[in-house]
Amino acid sequence: MQFDLLRAFPYPVLRPGVDDYRDSDIQATVHFEQSSDSSTITAEVDFALSVTEIKALVAEGKADYVVVFACRDTYFRKASISKQPSLTETFSAGELRGEVLIYPYVIASGEISGFECPWINEEFGSGPFAFPNGAVLALDPPQSIYIDRDAFKPISSCFQLVKKDSVPDNEWQIQADDDKVQIAVSSGLKARIDAARNTKENRAILLNSIYFAAVMQCLSLLKHGDDQLDYRWAHIFRQRMADQGIDIKNHEEAWIAQQLMRHPITILDSYFFGEKGE
Amino acid sequence: MSKIRFLRSAALEELRSKIPQNLAAYRAGDFSEVCADPAYWFEHDIQFDEAALAELLMPADGKYYEVENCGIVYGALKDLSPYEARDERLWTYLSHTALLQHARVRWPIPDDDDAAAKHIAKHFFARDKRQVERDNVGSRLWWMAHLCARVTSMERERVLQAFLFRSDVRANLVERPTTSQCSELFGAIVQKLAISLEGGKHLFERSTFRKLMMEINSVGGYKLLDCLPAVQVEAILDDIIGSKLKLSSL
Numbered sequence: 001m002q003f004d005l006l007r008a009f010p011y012p013v014l015r016p017g018v019d020d021y022r023d024s025d026i027q028a029t030v031h032f033e034q035s036s037d038s039s040t041i042t043a044e045v046d047f048a049l050s051v052t053e054i055k056a057l058v059a060e061g062k063a064d065y066v067v068v069f070a071c072r073d074t075y076f077r078k079a080s081i082s083k084q085p086s087l088t089e090t091f092s093a094g095e096l097r098g099e100v101l102i103y104p105y106v107i108a109s110g111e112i113s114g115f116e117c118p119w120i121n122e123e124f125g126s127g128p129f130a131f132p133n134g135a136v137l138a139l140d141p142p143q144s145i146y147i148d149r150d151a152f153k154p155i156s157s158c159f160q161l162v163k164k165d166s167v168p169d170n171e172w173q174i175q176a177d178d179d180k181v182q183i184a185v186s187s188g189l190k191a192r193i194d195a196a197r198n199t200k201e202n203r204a205i206l207l208n209s210i211y212f213a214a215v216m217q218c219l220s221l222l223k224h225g226d227d228q229l230d231y232r233w234a235h236i237f238r239q240r241m242a243d244q245g246i247d248i249k250n251h252e253e254a255w256i257a258q259q260l261m262r263h264p265i266t267i268l269d270s271y272f273f274g275e276k277g278e
Numbered sequence: 279m280s281k282i283r284f285l286r287s288a289a290l291e292e293l294r295s296k297i298p299q300n301l302a303a304y305r306a307g308d309f310s311e312v313c314a315d316p317a318y319w320f321e322h323d324i325q326f327d328e329a330a331l332a333e334l335l336m337p338a339d340g341k342y343y344e345v346e347n348c349g350i351v352y353g354a355l356k357d358l359s360p361y362e363a364r365d366e367r368l369w370t371y372l373s374h375t376a377l378l379q380h381a382r383v384r385w386p387i388p389d390d391d392d393a394a395a396k397h398i399a400k401h402f403f404a405r406d407k408r409q410v411e412r413d414n415v416g417s418r419l420w421w422m423a424h425l426c427a428r429v430t431s432m433e434r435e436r437v438l439q440a441f442l443f444r445s446d447v448r449a450n451l452v453e454r455p456t457t458s459q460c461s462e463l464f465g466a467i468v469q470k471l472a473i474s475l476e477g478g479k480h481l482f483e484r485s486t487f488r489k490l491m492m493e494i495n496s497v498g499g500y501k502l503l504d505c506l507p508a509v510q511v512e513a514i515l516d517d518i519i520g521s522k523l524k525l526s527s528l
Contacts, residue, residue, distance in 0.1 A: 007499065009500055010500065064505070066502065066504075066505055068502070068504050070455075070456075070459055071459075072407075072455050072459070073360075073364050073407070074360035074361065074363075074364065075360065075421075075424070075425060075428075075455075075458060075459050076360065076459065077456075077459035077460050077461070077504065078504075079502070079504035079505050081505060092359070093359075093361065094359025094360060094361040094362065095359070095360060095361070096361065097360065097361045097364050098364070105502060107502050107505050109505075132501065133501075133506075133510075134501035134502055134503070134505055134506055134510075135500060135501060136500065136501075136502060147361075244287040244288060245286065245287065245288030
Protein backbone atom coordinates (compact mmCIF):
# COMPACT_ATOMS: atom_id res chain seq x y z
CA MET A 1 0.00 0.00 0.00
CA GLN A 2 1.45 3.33 -1.03
CA PHE A 3 0.80 6.42 1.04
CA ASP A 4 -1.53 8.79 -0.69
CA LEU A 5 -3.06 11.47 1.47
CA LEU A 6 -5.95 11.97 -0.90
CA ARG A 7 -6.82 8.31 -1.41
CA ALA A 8 -10.57 7.80 -1.12
CA PHE A 9 -11.32 5.11 1.45
CA PRO A 10 -14.82 3.68 1.72
CA TYR A 11 -14.88 4.70 5.42
CA PRO A 12 -13.37 7.48 7.54
CA VAL A 13 -9.61 7.29 8.07
CA LEU A 14 -7.80 9.48 10.58
CA ARG A 15 -4.86 11.13 8.78
CA PRO A 16 -3.13 14.50 8.84
CA GLY A 17 -4.52 17.15 6.53
CA VAL A 18 -7.71 15.24 5.71
CA ASP A 19 -10.91 16.02 7.60
CA ASP A 20 -12.47 12.55 7.79
CA TYR A 21 -12.20 13.23 11.53
CA ARG A 22 -12.67 16.83 12.71
CA ASP A 23 -10.12 18.47 15.00
CA SER A 24 -8.27 15.18 15.45
CA ASP A 25 -4.71 14.09 14.85
CA ILE A 26 -2.28 11.20 14.65
CA GLN A 27 1.47 11.61 14.86
CA ALA A 28 4.23 9.02 15.02
CA THR A 29 7.78 9.82 16.06
CA VAL A 30 10.53 7.49 14.90
CA HIS A 31 14.03 7.17 16.28
CA PHE A 32 16.77 4.88 14.92
CA GLU A 33 19.91 3.86 16.74
CA GLN A 34 22.79 1.61 15.70
CA SER A 35 24.34 -0.79 18.23
CA SER A 36 27.87 -0.03 19.37
CA ASP A 37 29.25 -2.93 17.32
CA SER A 38 27.18 -1.80 14.29
CA SER A 39 25.60 -5.26 14.00
CA THR A 40 22.02 -4.18 14.66
CA ILE A 41 19.78 -1.17 14.16
CA THR A 42 16.94 -0.51 16.56
CA ALA A 43 13.89 1.56 15.72
CA GLU A 44 11.68 3.09 18.40
CA VAL A 45 8.27 4.35 17.32
CA ASP A 46 5.78 6.28 19.47
CA PHE A 47 2.22 6.96 18.39
CA ALA A 48 0.26 9.99 19.60
CA LEU A 49 -3.43 9.61 18.82
CA SER A 50 -6.12 12.05 19.84
CA VAL A 51 -9.23 9.99 18.98
CA THR A 52 -10.12 8.05 22.12
CA GLU A 53 -12.61 5.85 20.24
CA ILE A 54 -9.81 4.47 18.01
CA LYS A 55 -7.59 3.99 21.06
CA ALA A 56 -10.47 2.06 22.64
CA LEU A 57 -10.59 -0.28 19.62
CA VAL A 58 -6.94 -1.13 20.25
CA ALA A 59 -7.58 -1.64 23.96
CA GLU A 60 -10.49 -3.96 23.14
CA GLY A 61 -8.25 -6.06 20.88
CA LYS A 62 -10.06 -5.02 17.69
CA ALA A 63 -7.20 -2.95 16.24
CA ASP A 64 -3.42 -2.72 16.39
CA TYR A 65 -0.71 -0.14 16.11
CA VAL A 66 1.32 -1.20 13.06
CA VAL A 67 4.56 0.11 11.65
CA VAL A 68 5.75 -1.14 8.26
CA PHE A 69 9.48 -0.82 7.64
CA ALA A 70 10.29 -1.02 3.93
CA CYS A 71 13.66 -0.95 2.19
CA ARG A 72 13.58 -1.16 -1.58
CA ASP A 73 17.32 -1.71 -1.96
CA THR A 74 17.30 -4.90 0.09
CA TYR A 75 13.72 -6.05 -0.62
CA PHE A 76 13.12 -5.91 3.10
CA ARG A 77 9.64 -5.29 4.40
CA LYS A 78 8.36 -6.02 7.85
CA ALA A 79 5.20 -5.12 9.69
CA SER A 80 5.61 -4.66 13.44
CA ILE A 81 2.36 -5.03 15.33
CA SER A 82 1.67 -3.80 18.86
CA LYS A 83 -1.18 -3.22 21.28
CA GLN A 84 0.86 -0.44 22.85
CA PRO A 85 1.42 3.02 21.34
CA SER A 86 5.19 2.56 21.72
CA LEU A 87 7.04 -0.20 19.95
CA THR A 88 10.62 -1.22 19.38
CA GLU A 89 11.98 -3.28 16.51
CA THR A 90 15.54 -4.47 16.03
CA PHE A 91 17.00 -5.29 12.62
CA SER A 92 20.19 -6.96 11.53
CA ALA A 93 22.34 -4.21 9.99
CA GLY A 94 22.67 -6.30 6.83
CA GLU A 95 18.93 -6.12 6.17
CA LEU A 96 18.77 -2.39 5.46
CA ARG A 97 20.58 -0.19 2.98
CA GLY A 98 19.80 3.15 1.40
CA GLU A 99 16.36 4.61 1.91
CA VAL A 100 14.21 2.97 4.58
CA LEU A 101 10.59 4.09 4.68
CA ILE A 102 8.59 3.85 7.89
CA TYR A 103 4.79 3.73 7.55
CA PRO A 104 2.77 4.16 10.78
CA TYR A 105 -0.82 2.85 10.86
CA VAL A 106 -3.65 1.78 13.10
CA ILE A 107 -5.22 -1.31 11.51
CA ALA A 108 -8.37 -3.33 12.18
CA SER A 109 -7.27 -6.75 13.43
CA GLY A 110 -10.68 -8.30 12.72
CA GLU A 111 -14.10 -7.31 11.44
CA ILE A 112 -15.30 -4.20 13.28
CA SER A 113 -18.94 -3.17 13.41
CA GLY A 114 -20.95 -0.61 15.32
CA PHE A 115 -18.12 1.94 15.48
CA GLU A 116 -19.25 5.40 16.48
CA CYS A 117 -17.22 8.52 17.03
CA PRO A 118 -18.44 12.12 17.43
CA TRP A 119 -15.39 13.44 15.59
CA ILE A 120 -16.21 11.73 12.28
CA ASN A 121 -17.12 14.25 9.60
CA GLU A 122 -20.89 14.50 9.06
CA GLU A 123 -20.34 13.85 5.35
CA PHE A 124 -19.92 10.16 6.22
CA GLY A 125 -23.37 10.09 7.82
CA SER A 126 -24.21 9.37 11.40
CA GLY A 127 -22.88 5.82 11.47
CA PRO A 128 -22.35 3.39 13.04
CA PHE A 129 -19.44 2.31 10.84
CA ALA A 130 -18.02 -1.08 9.91
CA PHE A 131 -14.45 -1.92 8.93
CA PRO A 132 -13.14 -5.14 7.35
CA ASN A 133 -10.17 -7.06 8.73
CA GLY A 134 -6.93 -5.33 7.73
CA ALA A 135 -8.62 -1.97 7.10
CA VAL A 136 -6.65 1.18 7.76
CA LEU A 137 -8.24 3.17 10.60
CA ALA A 138 -5.53 5.81 10.94
CA LEU A 139 -2.23 6.60 9.27
CA ASP A 140 0.59 9.09 9.46
CA PRO A 141 2.73 10.05 6.41
CA PRO A 142 5.76 7.82 5.90
CA GLN A 143 9.09 8.94 7.25
CA SER A 144 12.45 7.94 5.87
CA ILE A 145 16.01 7.45 6.95
CA TYR A 146 19.10 6.57 4.92
CA ILE A 147 21.36 3.72 5.90
CA ASP A 148 24.85 3.65 4.43
CA ARG A 149 27.63 2.19 6.51
CA ASP A 150 30.44 3.22 4.22
CA ALA A 151 30.16 6.92 3.96
CA PHE A 152 27.18 9.03 4.80
CA LYS A 153 26.34 6.50 7.46
CA PRO A 154 23.50 7.24 7.54
CA ILE A 155 23.14 10.63 5.85
CA SER A 156 20.69 11.53 8.60
CA SER A 157 23.42 10.87 11.13
CA CYS A 158 25.51 13.63 9.53
CA PHE A 159 22.82 16.25 9.08
CA GLN A 160 20.00 17.33 11.27
CA LEU A 161 17.35 19.80 10.20
CA VAL A 162 16.50 21.97 13.20
CA LYS A 163 14.05 24.77 13.84
CA LYS A 164 15.58 28.11 14.83
CA ASP A 165 13.25 31.06 15.02
CA SER A 166 16.03 33.63 14.70
CA VAL A 167 16.73 32.43 11.14
CA PRO A 168 14.73 34.48 8.60
CA ASP A 169 12.19 32.53 6.56
CA ASN A 170 13.64 31.12 3.30
CA GLU A 171 17.17 31.22 4.68
CA TRP A 172 19.19 28.50 6.35
CA GLN A 173 22.35 28.34 8.45
CA ILE A 174 24.93 25.63 8.98
CA GLN A 175 26.14 24.86 12.49
CA ALA A 176 28.98 22.34 12.31
CA ASP A 177 30.33 22.53 15.86
CA ASP A 178 28.78 19.28 17.05
CA ASP A 179 28.77 15.59 16.07
CA LYS A 180 25.87 16.31 13.75
CA VAL A 181 25.81 19.18 11.31
CA GLN A 182 22.75 21.22 12.09
CA ILE A 183 20.89 22.87 9.25
CA ALA A 184 18.95 25.59 11.03
CA VAL A 185 15.81 26.97 9.38
CA SER A 186 12.76 28.95 10.46
CA SER A 187 9.82 26.99 11.83
CA GLY A 188 7.79 27.75 8.69
CA LEU A 189 10.50 26.49 6.34
CA LYS A 190 11.07 23.40 8.48
CA ALA A 191 7.40 22.52 8.28
CA ARG A 192 7.47 22.92 4.50
CA ILE A 193 10.62 20.81 4.13
CA ASP A 194 9.21 18.09 6.42
CA ALA A 195 6.10 17.96 4.26
CA ALA A 196 8.13 17.97 1.04
CA ARG A 197 10.11 14.88 2.08
CA ASN A 198 7.11 12.69 1.30
CA THR A 199 8.00 12.15 -2.34
CA LYS A 200 11.15 10.95 -4.05
CA GLU A 201 10.97 13.87 -6.44
CA ASN A 202 10.94 16.38 -3.62
CA ARG A 203 13.77 14.59 -1.84
CA ALA A 204 15.80 14.80 -5.06
CA ILE A 205 15.34 18.55 -5.04
CA LEU A 206 16.30 18.81 -1.37
CA LEU A 207 19.38 16.67 -1.95
CA ASN A 208 20.50 18.93 -4.79
CA SER A 209 19.80 22.18 -3.00
CA ILE A 210 20.07 22.48 0.73
CA TYR A 211 21.96 19.23 1.39
CA PHE A 212 24.40 19.69 -1.48
CA ALA A 213 25.22 23.17 -0.24
CA ALA A 214 25.61 21.86 3.31
CA VAL A 215 28.06 19.19 2.12
CA MET A 216 30.06 21.87 0.29
CA GLN A 217 30.21 24.02 3.40
CA CYS A 218 31.38 21.05 5.48
CA LEU A 219 34.10 20.34 2.92
CA SER A 220 35.14 24.00 3.03
CA LEU A 221 35.45 23.75 6.80
CA LEU A 222 37.56 20.61 6.49
CA LYS A 223 39.75 22.15 3.79
CA HIS A 224 40.29 25.62 5.17
CA GLY A 225 39.47 25.24 8.84
CA ASP A 226 40.86 23.24 11.73
CA ASP A 227 42.67 20.08 10.55
CA GLN A 228 41.81 18.40 13.80
CA LEU A 229 38.02 18.74 13.65
CA ASP A 230 36.95 15.85 15.80
CA TYR A 231 33.23 15.68 15.24
CA ARG A 232 31.50 12.52 14.05
CA TRP A 233 30.46 14.10 10.77
CA ALA A 234 34.08 15.07 10.08
CA HIS A 235 35.25 11.48 10.62
CA ILE A 236 32.61 10.22 8.21
CA PHE A 237 33.62 12.75 5.55
CA ARG A 238 37.32 11.91 5.90
CA GLN A 239 36.63 8.17 5.79
CA ARG A 240 34.60 8.49 2.62
CA MET A 241 37.20 10.65 0.89
CA ALA A 242 39.93 8.18 1.84
CA ASP A 243 37.88 5.29 0.46
CA GLN A 244 37.41 7.13 -2.82
CA GLY A 245 41.03 8.20 -3.05
CA ILE A 246 40.18 11.90 -2.85
CA ASP A 247 42.77 14.32 -1.49
CA ILE A 248 40.84 17.34 -0.31
CA LYS A 249 43.79 19.66 -1.01
CA ASN A 250 43.80 18.80 -4.69
CA HIS A 251 40.17 19.39 -5.62
CA GLU A 252 37.45 22.01 -5.47
CA GLU A 253 34.72 21.46 -2.90
CA ALA A 254 31.99 21.35 -5.56
CA TRP A 255 33.68 18.42 -7.32
CA ILE A 256 34.28 16.51 -4.09
CA ALA A 257 30.69 17.04 -2.98
CA GLN A 258 29.49 15.47 -6.23
CA GLN A 259 31.73 12.44 -5.70
CA LEU A 260 30.70 11.99 -2.07
CA MET A 261 27.02 12.33 -2.88
CA ARG A 262 27.35 10.02 -5.90
CA HIS A 263 26.47 12.64 -8.48
CA PRO A 264 23.11 13.80 -7.13
CA ILE A 265 22.30 15.57 -10.39
CA THR A 266 21.58 12.11 -11.82
CA ILE A 267 18.57 11.84 -9.51
CA LEU A 268 17.20 15.13 -10.83
CA ASP A 269 17.91 13.87 -14.31
CA SER A 270 15.98 10.71 -13.55
CA TYR A 271 12.93 12.45 -12.12
CA PHE A 272 12.75 15.71 -14.01
CA PHE A 273 15.05 16.08 -17.00
CA GLY A 274 15.24 12.64 -18.56
CA GLU A 275 13.29 9.47 -18.69
CA LYS A 276 11.28 8.96 -15.49
CA GLY A 277 12.74 6.30 -13.19
CA GLU A 278 10.73 3.77 -11.26
CA MET B 279 36.76 -20.62 1.57
CA SER B 280 38.23 -17.16 1.17
CA LYS B 281 37.30 -13.65 2.18
CA ILE B 282 35.24 -11.65 -0.25
CA ARG B 283 36.91 -8.67 -1.83
CA PHE B 284 35.54 -5.28 -2.77
CA LEU B 285 37.18 -3.09 -5.38
CA ARG B 286 38.36 0.20 -4.01
CA SER B 287 36.16 2.98 -5.35
CA ALA B 288 39.01 4.59 -7.28
CA ALA B 289 39.86 1.23 -8.90
CA LEU B 290 36.22 0.69 -9.83
CA GLU B 291 36.03 4.06 -11.56
CA GLU B 292 39.34 3.43 -13.29
CA LEU B 293 38.05 0.13 -14.68
CA ARG B 294 34.85 1.80 -15.80
CA SER B 295 36.67 4.63 -17.53
CA LYS B 296 39.04 2.21 -19.29
CA ILE B 297 36.45 -0.13 -20.79
CA PRO B 298 37.30 0.97 -24.38
CA GLN B 299 41.04 0.46 -23.83
CA ASN B 300 40.46 -2.92 -22.16
CA LEU B 301 38.21 -4.45 -24.83
CA ALA B 302 40.82 -7.05 -25.77
CA ALA B 303 41.09 -8.19 -22.16
CA TYR B 304 37.32 -8.45 -21.88
CA ARG B 305 37.10 -10.44 -25.09
CA ALA B 306 39.91 -12.92 -24.63
CA GLY B 307 42.36 -11.85 -21.93
CA ASP B 308 42.09 -11.46 -18.20
CA PHE B 309 42.43 -8.96 -15.39
CA SER B 310 45.04 -10.83 -13.39
CA GLU B 311 46.44 -7.56 -12.06
CA VAL B 312 43.08 -6.79 -10.41
CA CYS B 313 43.28 -10.03 -8.48
CA ALA B 314 46.99 -9.81 -7.69
CA ASP B 315 47.41 -6.18 -6.68
CA PRO B 316 45.91 -5.24 -3.28
CA ALA B 317 45.86 -1.62 -4.43
CA TYR B 318 42.73 -2.60 -6.37
CA TRP B 319 40.76 -4.12 -3.51
CA PHE B 320 40.16 -4.58 0.19
CA GLU B 321 38.94 -7.68 1.99
CA HIS B 322 35.76 -8.11 4.00
CA ASP B 323 35.32 -10.56 6.87
CA ILE B 324 32.61 -12.46 4.99
CA GLN B 325 33.81 -15.78 3.58
CA PHE B 326 32.79 -17.22 0.25
CA ASP B 327 33.37 -20.38 -1.72
CA GLU B 328 35.27 -19.21 -4.77
CA ALA B 329 35.71 -22.73 -6.10
CA ALA B 330 31.94 -23.19 -6.20
CA LEU B 331 31.63 -20.32 -8.68
CA ALA B 332 33.68 -22.37 -11.14
CA GLU B 333 30.77 -24.83 -11.18
CA LEU B 334 28.44 -22.36 -12.91
CA LEU B 335 26.82 -24.04 -15.89
CA MET B 336 27.61 -22.50 -19.25
CA PRO B 337 24.77 -21.83 -21.69
CA ALA B 338 24.23 -24.62 -24.18
CA ASP B 339 21.60 -25.27 -26.87
CA GLY B 340 19.67 -22.16 -25.90
CA LYS B 341 19.48 -23.16 -22.23
CA TYR B 342 20.87 -20.78 -19.64
CA TYR B 343 20.51 -22.96 -16.53
CA GLU B 344 19.29 -19.99 -14.51
CA VAL B 345 17.72 -22.10 -11.75
CA GLU B 346 20.89 -24.11 -11.26
CA ASN B 347 23.18 -21.07 -11.47
CA CYS B 348 21.08 -19.07 -9.01
CA GLY B 349 21.59 -21.91 -6.56
CA ILE B 350 25.34 -22.04 -7.21
CA VAL B 351 25.92 -18.30 -6.74
CA TYR B 352 23.67 -18.08 -3.69
CA GLY B 353 25.34 -21.12 -2.15
CA ALA B 354 28.84 -19.81 -2.81
CA LEU B 355 27.95 -16.46 -1.23
CA LYS B 356 25.59 -17.75 1.43
CA ASP B 357 26.96 -15.47 4.18
CA LEU B 358 26.46 -12.33 2.13
CA SER B 359 23.83 -9.98 3.53
CA PRO B 360 21.54 -7.91 1.29
CA TYR B 361 23.49 -4.84 2.42
CA GLU B 362 26.73 -6.10 0.89
CA ALA B 363 24.92 -7.64 -2.07
CA ARG B 364 23.91 -4.12 -3.15
CA ASP B 365 27.52 -3.05 -3.46
CA GLU B 366 28.81 -2.56 -6.98
CA ARG B 367 32.41 -2.92 -5.80
CA LEU B 368 31.85 -6.58 -4.87
CA TRP B 369 30.12 -7.61 -8.09
CA THR B 370 32.51 -5.72 -10.35
CA TYR B 371 35.45 -7.41 -8.64
CA LEU B 372 33.88 -10.83 -9.19
CA SER B 373 32.90 -9.99 -12.79
CA HIS B 374 36.53 -9.24 -13.58
CA THR B 375 37.96 -12.27 -11.76
CA ALA B 376 36.07 -15.43 -10.75
CA LEU B 377 33.07 -14.74 -13.01
CA LEU B 378 34.94 -13.37 -16.03
CA GLN B 379 34.80 -16.50 -18.17
CA HIS B 380 31.15 -17.17 -17.34
CA ALA B 381 30.27 -13.56 -18.15
CA ARG B 382 31.85 -13.83 -21.59
CA VAL B 383 29.86 -16.92 -22.46
CA ARG B 384 26.57 -15.93 -20.84
CA TRP B 385 26.65 -12.40 -22.24
CA PRO B 386 28.68 -12.63 -25.49
CA ILE B 387 30.50 -9.37 -26.20
CA PRO B 388 29.47 -7.76 -29.51
CA ASP B 389 32.07 -7.36 -32.26
CA ASP B 390 31.37 -3.66 -32.70
CA ASP B 391 33.57 -1.73 -30.24
CA ASP B 392 31.00 0.89 -29.27
CA ALA B 393 28.33 -1.73 -28.69
CA ALA B 394 30.86 -3.84 -26.79
CA ALA B 395 31.72 -0.99 -24.42
CA LYS B 396 28.05 -0.44 -23.59
CA HIS B 397 27.48 -4.16 -23.20
CA ILE B 398 30.41 -4.50 -20.79
CA ALA B 399 29.28 -1.51 -18.73
CA LYS B 400 25.93 -3.25 -18.41
CA HIS B 401 26.93 -6.82 -17.56
CA PHE B 402 30.35 -6.54 -15.90
CA PHE B 403 29.47 -3.58 -13.65
CA ALA B 404 26.46 -2.92 -11.40
CA ARG B 405 26.04 0.82 -11.19
CA ASP B 406 22.35 1.07 -10.30
CA LYS B 407 19.41 -0.96 -8.99
CA ARG B 408 18.46 -2.17 -12.44
CA GLN B 409 21.96 -3.39 -13.22
CA VAL B 410 22.32 -5.08 -9.84
CA GLU B 411 19.01 -6.89 -10.19
CA ARG B 412 18.89 -7.64 -13.91
CA ASP B 413 22.16 -7.20 -15.73
CA ASN B 414 25.33 -7.99 -13.81
CA VAL B 415 26.50 -11.54 -14.44
CA GLY B 416 26.65 -12.46 -10.74
CA SER B 417 24.42 -10.08 -8.81
CA ARG B 418 21.29 -10.84 -10.83
CA LEU B 419 21.60 -14.53 -9.95
CA TRP B 420 22.20 -13.78 -6.26
CA TRP B 421 19.25 -11.41 -6.00
CA MET B 422 16.81 -13.71 -7.80
CA ALA B 423 17.89 -16.53 -5.48
CA HIS B 424 17.57 -14.25 -2.47
CA LEU B 425 14.02 -13.20 -3.33
CA CYS B 426 13.07 -16.85 -3.68
CA ALA B 427 14.92 -17.92 -0.52
CA ARG B 428 12.45 -15.87 1.52
CA VAL B 429 9.72 -18.32 0.55
CA THR B 430 10.14 -21.01 3.16
CA SER B 431 6.94 -22.94 2.50
CA MET B 432 8.25 -24.49 -0.73
CA GLU B 433 11.40 -26.19 -1.99
CA ARG B 434 13.87 -23.52 -3.18
CA GLU B 435 14.24 -25.11 -6.61
CA ARG B 436 10.47 -25.16 -7.14
CA VAL B 437 10.23 -21.50 -6.17
CA LEU B 438 13.01 -20.58 -8.58
CA GLN B 439 11.48 -22.60 -11.41
CA ALA B 440 8.15 -20.80 -11.00
CA PHE B 441 9.75 -17.38 -10.57
CA LEU B 442 12.11 -17.72 -13.53
CA PHE B 443 9.78 -19.46 -15.97
CA ARG B 444 8.68 -16.30 -17.82
CA SER B 445 10.75 -13.12 -17.86
CA ASP B 446 7.73 -10.80 -18.21
CA VAL B 447 6.03 -12.39 -15.20
CA ARG B 448 9.26 -12.08 -13.22
CA ALA B 449 9.67 -8.43 -14.25
CA ASN B 450 6.06 -7.69 -13.37
CA LEU B 451 6.65 -9.06 -9.88
CA VAL B 452 10.01 -7.42 -9.27
CA GLU B 453 8.94 -4.06 -10.61
CA ARG B 454 6.22 -3.80 -7.98
CA PRO B 455 8.39 -3.24 -4.93
CA THR B 456 5.53 -3.38 -2.44
CA THR B 457 4.55 -6.82 -3.69
CA SER B 458 8.03 -8.22 -4.05
CA GLN B 459 9.20 -6.84 -0.69
CA CYS B 460 6.32 -8.39 1.24
CA SER B 461 7.55 -11.96 1.58
CA GLU B 462 4.16 -13.43 2.59
CA LEU B 463 2.49 -11.96 -0.49
CA PHE B 464 5.43 -12.78 -2.76
CA GLY B 465 5.41 -16.35 -1.45
CA ALA B 466 1.66 -16.72 -2.00
CA ILE B 467 1.95 -15.47 -5.60
CA VAL B 468 4.91 -17.72 -6.38
CA GLN B 469 3.04 -20.67 -4.90
CA LYS B 470 0.17 -20.05 -7.34
CA LEU B 471 2.71 -19.71 -10.16
CA ALA B 472 4.27 -23.05 -9.19
CA ILE B 473 0.86 -24.75 -9.30
CA SER B 474 0.19 -23.08 -12.64
CA LEU B 475 3.57 -24.20 -14.01
CA GLU B 476 2.73 -27.79 -13.13
CA GLY B 477 -0.76 -27.38 -14.58
CA GLY B 478 -2.19 -25.39 -17.46
CA LYS B 479 0.21 -22.43 -17.16
CA HIS B 480 -2.76 -20.04 -17.38
CA LEU B 481 -1.30 -17.64 -14.81
CA PHE B 482 1.74 -17.14 -17.05
CA GLU B 483 -0.38 -15.62 -19.79
CA ARG B 484 0.64 -12.00 -19.98
CA SER B 485 -2.80 -10.43 -19.65
CA THR B 486 -3.88 -12.85 -16.92
CA PHE B 487 -0.87 -12.18 -14.74
CA ARG B 488 -1.16 -8.42 -15.24
CA LYS B 489 -4.79 -8.56 -14.17
CA LEU B 490 -3.85 -10.64 -11.13
CA MET B 491 -1.30 -8.03 -10.08
CA MET B 492 -3.74 -5.18 -10.69
CA GLU B 493 -6.37 -6.84 -8.53
CA ILE B 494 -3.86 -7.48 -5.74
CA ASN B 495 -2.87 -3.83 -5.94
CA SER B 496 -6.49 -2.85 -5.70
CA VAL B 497 -7.04 -4.89 -2.51
CA GLY B 498 -3.78 -3.51 -1.09
CA GLY B 499 -5.16 -0.03 -1.59
CA TYR B 500 -7.39 -0.28 1.46
CA LYS B 501 -6.17 -3.39 3.30
CA LEU B 502 -2.71 -3.60 4.76
CA LEU B 503 -1.68 -6.98 3.36
CA ASP B 504 1.58 -6.92 5.35
CA CYS B 505 -0.41 -7.60 8.52
CA LEU B 506 -2.32 -10.59 7.26
CA PRO B 507 -1.16 -14.15 7.95
CA ALA B 508 -0.19 -16.32 4.98
CA VAL B 509 -3.48 -18.22 5.06
CA GLN B 510 -5.50 -15.01 4.66
CA VAL B 511 -3.24 -13.72 1.90
CA GLU B 512 -3.76 -17.01 0.09
CA ALA B 513 -7.53 -16.69 0.54
CA ILE B 514 -7.42 -13.23 -1.06
CA LEU B 515 -5.50 -14.66 -4.05
CA ASP B 516 -7.96 -17.54 -4.36
CA ASP B 517 -10.83 -15.08 -4.38
CA ILE B 518 -9.20 -12.93 -7.08
CA ILE B 519 -8.34 -15.96 -9.21
CA GLY B 520 -11.86 -17.35 -8.93
CA SER B 521 -14.04 -14.24 -9.03
CA LYS B 522 -11.98 -11.72 -11.01
CA LEU B 523 -9.84 -13.85 -13.32
CA LYS B 524 -12.62 -16.46 -13.63
CA LEU B 525 -10.10 -19.29 -13.66
CA SER B 526 -11.39 -22.65 -12.50
CA SER B 527 -7.93 -24.16 -12.79
CA LEU B 528 -4.47 -22.65 -12.95
